[in-house]
Amino acid sequence: MFINPMLLQTRKKAFNDSDFIYEMKLDGFRGIFSLINETPTLYTRHNNIVTDRFPELWNVPFKEDIVLDGEVVCFNPLTKQIDFEGVMERFLTKNKQKITQRAIAQPANFVVFDILFYKGEELRKLPLIERKVILDEVIKDNQTFSKIRFIEGDGVSYFEAIKKANLEGMVAKYKNSVYQPIRSNQWLKIINWQYTDVFITGYKKDQTGWLASIEEDHRMKPVGVIEYGVSPDERKAFYQVSKSLITHEDQQRVYLDPAIRAKVKFRN
Template identity: 50%
Template sequence: MFISPMLLETAAAPFSDSRYIYEPKIDGHRLIYSQESANVKLYTRHNNECTRQYPEIANAAFTQDIVLDGEIACVDPLTGVIEFESVMSRFQARRADKVRQLTQTLPITYVIFDVLRYKGEDLSNRPLMERKEIMAGLALPNAHFGVIPYVEGAGEALFAQMQARAMEGVVAKRKDSVYEIGRRSAQWQKIINWTYADVYLSGYKKAEFGWLASVPTDSGRMRTAGVIEFGVSPTHKKAFYGVVKPLITGEDRDFVYVEPRIRARVKIRNWTRAGMLRSPVFTEFIV
């Protein structure tokens, strides 16, 4: 059984409130674990089945039928850091031999943060803390399952810990919140631990909006680091396109290229292992 997950709104800043619990935000991908008559199916938040990608949990079963909401995480064995790129390597693997190999080199953990059905009962209309109590009593099938920890009220302190550990951020949830299936709700809010980077704008997309971002290499040359598609207001677009024409150096099917003279600051989730900006969002021009 697939249940469309409850989604989070974005908080402007860390906050502390006794009406909320606060969980570490896991840098993985959302996963619905569904067990009916001992048959386990795994689904992404968009209802794509991914059971075969994660045999560590797909081949395990609880003593009772259950539907869980959580996150797939991969921990780098050398650094102990949760790595999104490793999760994507697992998710994109399809061949059985490749999946078997990755279970050894990139084992996953399913970090559970909610229980939606249990013993045939729909729990979505119960308050969050009741659902948490049921979760705390579950006997987990194997070591690839874990339950997210949380603190009550101390959101700013937890966010400071996430910053110190370079983790993705914090999720704030109202203690009395019901599970709003398939909806984005202010009852659950995410506070992202953004990293900031300064880049040069070296081109723009032809078909739809997007600015090409580049960064200097050690040798002083420029290399492409990603495309900025979010956070740009109409005023910023007007300013950019108003001055960029004399800077054009060439074009191809997808991009118009310009001299990298305009600088911008972006916020990102992190740098990828390949040196690319992950999810860049424009914040301002740098003069």
């Protein structure tokens, strides 16, 4: 049973408001988890079924029909921190043998932040804070299912703690919000943007994307691809300058001498 998720509006700064609750923004992928007639189904936010990729989530700590909204995350076994690359590796794995192996080596956790349907009853029209009470009664944390923690009122201090811990950001939700399949300003995300200087060491041939690298041990280490935030004039200037910096190319990319630098912001 798929339910279109309620989405977040972006807000630049943290704020204090007694009518809001504040949650950590988790670095995984959004999921709608359904258990109907004892059959578990995990959907992405775009209504793609990925249940078979996360067999550890089939062992649910409840038996009644239910629909939950949450985030699928993995934890680094060494640091115990949320591992975005780990959960994306799990998400992209389709081979049955590898799925079984990775479910043991790096199990996923479904962190629940909302309950939308329970025992045949539609809950989306209830205020969020009432849904949280029901969720707390229904879900008992275990190794694969856990409830997200939230605080009330002091969003500014909470966001400062998130920044110090180098986490992705914070979500602010209006206590009395009903659950709607829209992007709403009653649910807000405040991102802990980080900034760094990089060298542009190439670009993609098939689509706009600049290859970003940093210098490490006197060598260029690739760290990502810049695809957003560049104006048309900046793109035009880049491609004019880059012609004289080409060193070689392959079927997908053109590589450059690291003569162009940029400051980028990133979130994980």
